[in-house]
Amino acid sequence: MKSSALVFLAAFIALSASWGGFVLAPQLQLGRAAQVKTVPAQDNYPVARPGLAAQGAEVYRSLGCVYCHSQSVGQDGVNCEIVLTDAGTNGAATLAVLGKLNAALARADTLTGLPKVLMSVADMNAADPILKALGSAGAKAQVVVSALGPDIARGWGRRRSVAQDYLYDSPVQPGTRRVGPDLANVGVRQPDVNWQFRHLYAPTSLVPGSTMPPYPFLFAERKLKPGQPPSPNAIPLTAAGVFFDVSKDTGPADRELVPTDEARSLVAYLVSLRAEATLFESPFTAPAAPPPPATNAPAK
Amino acid sequence: MTAIPPTSPLPIDNSCRLPLFTLFGGAAVWLALSSGFGLIATLKFHAPAMFANCASLSYGRAFPAWSHLLVYGFCLPAGLGVGLWLLARLGRVxxxxxxxIAVxxxxxxxxxxxxxxxILAGQSTGFEWFELPRAAAVILFLAFLLITMWGFVTYTRRTQASLYPSQWFVLAALLWFxxxxxxxxxxxxxxxxxxxxxxxVAWWFSGNLINVxxxxxxxxxxxxVxxxxxxxPLQSHYLALFAFWTLMLFGTWTGIPAHAALPAWMPTLSGAARVLMLIPALTVGASVILTCRGxxxxxxxxxxxxxxxGAACLVLASVLLAISACPQVSRITDYTWFDHGQNTLRIYGFFAMTMFGAIYHIVPxxxxxxxVCPRWMRINFWFVMPGTLLLALPLVLGGVAQGLKLVDASVPFVAVAKSTLMALRISTLGETMLALGNLIFLFNIVGAIVSYYCSVGKAAYTEATALEPARVKA
Known part of the structure; x- marks a missing residue:
C-alpha cells in the first residue's frame, strides 16, 4: 500500500461503519424512547426518581459502585404454564378436552385441588387454542408467564432488564462485573432504609462473609447525652461500638451514627431501584416472590 | 527546516528528543503512579476495611484512577511518542x-x-475506560490535536515516498483517537x-480504544522494532496489510458485551466481530514467527x-476474546473477572510490553x-513479564470459576464472591511485581534523561568556562 489516501480511506470506512452501527443506529432505535404504559396495569413506566434518589444516583456514580455492582438482570427464556382455575360445571366435557391435549390429564383428580398447573407450553400462541378449548367446555384457565435463568432464580428480578428501565438514568450504569450482587431490583429485595444504612456502615454485620468494604465516611458519629433520643434515621450504637439492639440491649444507646446527606440520598436511590414493571417486551404474570431477608442472601 | 532533507538519523533524533522525553518521561511517571492505585484497589480484597475512612481511596475511586492513569497516562503518550518517532524515522525527515509537540x-x-x-474527588463520569471529567476530556482532546497536527505535518514533509507498514498503523491511530x-x-x-x-456509545468507545x-x-x-x-525484513508486507485491514474492519465492532440490554442485533454483531478478531491476531502471530525464524x-x-x-500476549488475549464471544461461554464469563483479565493481558501484556521494547530501543x-543500563533493562523485563502473567491469568481462570458458580443459582452469592478471593489475591502478587517493574522503568527512563541533560549541562559549562585557545597561545 503506497498511497496514504488508501490508508485514510480504509480507516474512515471501518470506523464510520461502526459509528453508524453502534452510535447512530441505537440513537435512531432507542434515542426517542418515551414513557410507556405497563401491561395490563396501564401505569406509566418508567417514572423519574424522586429528588433525593436522583441525588443518590450521583453519589452512586461518584463512589464508583458500578465497578462491583451491575444493574442488569438477564434471563434465559420464559416459562408459560397453563393453570386451571375453575373446572366448570361439566367436568366430563373438561376432561374430554384435556384428554385430547394429553391423555395423562384425563383423570378425575385433575379437576380437584384447583388452581393447578396443567402443562407448560412454548409461548402465548401455543396457549391461546388450549384456553379457547377449555373455555368452550365451561372451564376457566389462565396462563402464567415467568422468566427463567440464574439471575431470576437468585431473586435479582422477576424479568430481564430492558432498555426502557434505563430511560431516565444519566449516566446509565448497567455495569459489567458482579463482584457484588446485581442491584437492578435492590429496592424490591430490601426496601428497609435502616437495613441499607447499617449495611453501608458495616456490611459484614448484616451479611456474614460479605466482601464489600464498609463506608464509614458516609456517617457522622455522635455521642448521645443521657436521656437524649437518637436523631431520625440515625443508627444507635452501644458503648462497645456495635449496633444497638432494642430487643437485647438494655438502657439507653451510647452513641449514634448520623447518615450524611450523601448516605441518605444514596440509600434513597438504592431503595428506588425497582425494575420489575410488566412491559409489553418483557411480560410476566407470576406472583411476586416474597423478598429474601438480605441483599446477599442465597436464593431459596 | 534545513534545505537539504536530512538522510542521516542524527538530525532526526535531535528533533525528536524534547517531545519524546516529555511524552515518555510523563508516561513513566503515570505508569508508576497507576500501579500504586492498582495496588490500593487490589488490596481491598485482602482487607476491605483498609482506608475505609478515605472516600478518595475507596475501591470505586482507586480502581478508575488505576485504569485512567494506565490508559490515558501511560498508553496514549507512549504510543504517541513511538508513533511520532516512527513517522520521522521512516519518512526520513x-x-x-x-x-x-512538547507543549x-x-x-x-x-x-x-x-x-x-x-476521579479521586468523585467527579468520574461512571463509564468504564472513560472516567475522566469533562474538563480533563477537553484538555486531552486539544493536546492530542496539537500533537497529531505536527505528526501529520511531519508525515507530509517526508522524503521517503513509499510507505512502510508501521506508517499505516500510526496514521490510522492518529485518525482513530x-x-x-x-x-x-x-x-x-x-x-x-x-x-x-x-x-x-461508551461500549463502542472502549472497544475501539482498547481493542483497536x-x-x-x-x-x-x-x-x-x-x-x-x-x-x-518484515515477513511480509502482505501479512501486515491483511492484519491492518481486518483489525480495523472487525476490531471496531467489538465493544458491546453479550449481556447488554440493547437490541439483540448489537451484542450478536459484537460477538461475531470478537471471534473475527482472531484473524488479525493470528496473522500478526504468523508474521512475528516468520520474521524471527532462524x-x-x-x-x-x-x-x-x-x-x-507482547505479540504472544496479543494472540493469547485475542483467543480469549474470541472464546468468550461464544454464547455458551459468554453466558458463564459475563459479569466475571474474565473480561478484566483479558483486558489486562491486552493492555499490560501486549501494549505496555511492546511500548517498553520500543522505548528501550528508541531512548538510546x-x-x-x-x-540506559542494559542490566536494569533486563531486570525490568523479569519483573513485568511474570508480573503481567500473574496479574492477568488468575483473573481469567478465576473468572471462569466465578462464572460457573454464578450461573448456578443454588450457590449462595456470598460463596460466589468468596470463591474469587484466591484468584484476586494471587493477582495482587502480579500487581506488586508490576509496580516494582514500573518503578524500575521510571528509574531507567528518568535516569537516562537526567544523565543526558547533566552531560549536556557539563559540556556547556566546560565550553563556557574554557580559556579561548587564541588567548592561551597569546
Missing amino acids: ELAQPWL GAKLWHLGVLVGLIG PWIFSTATLLLQIFPVRGLVQAS WLTLAGLASTFY LPKLTGR VKTPCAGGPLCYTKF HLVGPDR
Whole structure:
C-alpha cells in the first residue's frame, strides 16, 4: 500500500461503519424512547426518581459502585404454564378436552385441588387454542408467564432488564462485573432504609462473609447525652461500638451514627431501584416472590 | 527546516528528543503512579476495611484512577511518542515543530492530572475506560490535536515516498483517537444521549480504544522494532496489510458485551466481530514467527524480548476474546473477572510490553548509547513479564470459576464472591511485581534523561568556562 489516501480511506470506512452501527443506529432505535404504559396495569413506566434518589444516583456514580455492582438482570427464556382455575360445571366435557391435549390429564383428580398447573407450553400462541378449548367446555384457565435463568432464580428480578428501565438514568450504569450482587431490583429485595444504612456502615454485620468494604465516611458519629433520643434515621450504637439492639440491649444507646446527606440520598436511590414493571417486551404474570431477608442472601 | 532533507538519523533524533522525553518521561511517571492505585484497589480484597475512612481511596475511586492513569497516562503518550518517532524515522525527515509537540505533551499530562484529581474527588463520569471529567476530556482532546497536527505535518514533509507498514498503523491511530474520543465526549458529557444509548456509545468507545487503538499503535511499533532488532525484513508486507485491514474492519465492532440490554442485533454483531478478531491476531502471530525464524539474536530481556512477548500476549488475549464471544461461554464469563483479565493481558501484556521494547530501543538513540543500563533493562523485563502473567491469568481462570458458580443459582452469592478471593489475591502478587517493574522503568527512563541533560549541562559549562585557545597561545 503506497498511497496514504488508501490508508485514510480504509480507516474512515471501518470506523464510520461502526459509528453508524453502534452510535447512530441505537440513537435512531432507542434515542426517542418515551414513557410507556405497563401491561395490563396501564401505569406509566418508567417514572423519574424522586429528588433525593436522583441525588443518590450521583453519589452512586461518584463512589464508583458500578465497578462491583451491575444493574442488569438477564434471563434465559420464559416459562408459560397453563393453570386451571375453575373446572366448570361439566367436568366430563373438561376432561374430554384435556384428554385430547394429553391423555395423562384425563383423570378425575385433575379437576380437584384447583388452581393447578396443567402443562407448560412454548409461548402465548401455543396457549391461546388450549384456553379457547377449555373455555368452550365451561372451564376457566389462565396462563402464567415467568422468566427463567440464574439471575431470576437468585431473586435479582422477576424479568430481564430492558432498555426502557434505563430511560431516565444519566449516566446509565448497567455495569459489567458482579463482584457484588446485581442491584437492578435492590429496592424490591430490601426496601428497609435502616437495613441499607447499617449495611453501608458495616456490611459484614448484616451479611456474614460479605466482601464489600464498609463506608464509614458516609456517617457522622455522635455521642448521645443521657436521656437524649437518637436523631431520625440515625443508627444507635452501644458503648462497645456495635449496633444497638432494642430487643437485647438494655438502657439507653451510647452513641449514634448520623447518615450524611450523601448516605441518605444514596440509600434513597438504592431503595428506588425497582425494575420489575410488566412491559409489553418483557411480560410476566407470576406472583411476586416474597423478598429474601438480605441483599446477599442465597436464593431459596 | 534545513534545505537539504536530512538522510542521516542524527538530525532526526535531535528533533525528536524534547517531545519524546516529555511524552515518555510523563508516561513513566503515570505508569508508576497507576500501579500504586492498582495496588490500593487490589488490596481491598485482602482487607476491605483498609482506608475505609478515605472516600478518595475507596475501591470505586482507586480502581478508575488505576485504569485512567494506565490508559490515558501511560498508553496514549507512549504510543504517541513511538508513533511520532516512527513517522520521522521512516519518512526520513525531522519532526516538525518539536517545541509545539512538547507543549502539547505537557498539556496532555496536565489533562491526565486534572482527570485524576476529578476521579479521586468523585467527579468520574461512571463509564468504564472513560472516567475522566469533562474538563480533563477537553484538555486531552486539544493536546492530542496539537500533537497529531505536527505528526501529520511531519508525515507530509517526508522524503521517503513509499510507505512502510508501521506508517499505516500510526496514521490510522492518529485518525482513530480524535474521532472516538470526540464522539464519547460530545455524546456522553456535553450533549448526553438518552437512556441506554449512553451505554452503547461508551461500549463502542472502549472497544475501539482498547481493542483497536492500542493494537494499531502497538503493532506499528512491533512491525518496526522486530525487523530492526532481528536484522531480517518484515515477513511480509502482505501479512501486515491483511492484519491492518481486518483489525480495523472487525476490531471496531467489538465493544458491546453479550449481556447488554440493547437490541439483540448489537451484542450478536459484537460477538461475531470478537471471534473475527482472531484473524488479525493470528496473522500478526504468523508474521512475528516468520520474521524471527532462524534469528540468532539473543533475547535475554532486551527490547526484542519485550516485543516478542507482547505479540504472544496479543494472540493469547485475542483467543480469549474470541472464546468468550461464544454464547455458551459468554453466558458463564459475563459479569466475571474474565473480561478484566483479558483486558489486562491486552493492555499490560501486549501494549505496555511492546511500548517498553520500543522505548528501550528508541531512548538510546536520543540520549547516547550507554545511558540506559542494559542490566536494569533486563531486570525490568523479569519483573513485568511474570508480573503481567500473574496479574492477568488468575483473573481469567478465576473468572471462569466465578462464572460457573454464578450461573448456578443454588450457590449462595456470598460463596460466589468468596470463591474469587484466591484468584484476586494471587493477582495482587502480579500487581506488586508490576509496580516494582514500573518503578524500575521510571528509574531507567528518568535516569537516562537526567544523565543526558547533566552531560549536556557539563559540556556547556566546560565550553563556557574554557580559556579561548587564541588567548592561551597569546
